[in-house]
Amino acid sequence: MEQHLEQIREQQRASWNKFSPGWKKWDTLMMSFMRPTGDEIIQRLHLKPTDVVLDVASGTGEPGLTIAEKLTAGGRVVSIDIAEDMLAVARENAARRGLRNFETQVADVCELPFPDASFDAISCRFGFMFFPDMQLAANEMARVLRPGGRLATAVWAGPEQNFWVTASMGIINQHLQLPPPPPGAPGMFRCAQPDFIANMFRQAGLQHVAEIPVPTALPAGSAAGYWEIMTDVAAPVAGALSQATPEQRAAIERDIMTLMQQRYPSGEVTIPAGTLVIAGEK
Structure with a gap:
């Protein structure tokens, strides 16, 4: 991989390891937020009980954990990510759910450490936008997919559909x-x-490629809850705030809280979001 792409990968690794405590803290809420996309991915994979499945950019484990629950003892999930600290949370989640057919491995999607045609299906939820070389990542996933196997991924739709991000970043x-x-x-x-x-x-x-819009919603609970979630798990928000003075940070928090209270006067903050699920077959 070219040097500048390696630098991007290492920056991503450091960022996701840094934010792993926040993702662990908010795991239940964030997985609820992302579940509709995971469910659509799983539906598009046409899984069989004995499939061997690769979950790429797995983070804290989904949708690989849910896939593992759907497989028999003859099937298994290999969950990969570049951030070991995120995978540590995934292993804790697997142990809590009693899963024995779920394993983790630190690996880079652009250099997959697997032979050709190793997997029956591949899932990848909200990973592509962070890959240094997205076409290389797609090529590598296709390489390790068996003929007839299916690949499904999810990405965020445009900013106009994702106020949960643009609200903070705009202010x-x-x-x-x-x-x-x-x-x-x-x-x-x-x-x-x-x-x-x-x-x-x-x-x-890949062939028979389909793109499906999937709506979801962030159940932040309150304006204060929204601020806490975004500063704990949203790397762009936290990264930007790290450049702010204490006075600027206080003003940003005040303006975001005001915006949320104006948008959700009842006090219940549940923010619609838009995603795309893309699936294809080898």
């Missing part, structure tokens, strides 16, 4: 005037363009 930018990221840099909406991932799947040799 942060008002206060900090952050420079825009370089074109093509990893980010939440990097894969939001229709057919963006679908065309990568086709270029990787």
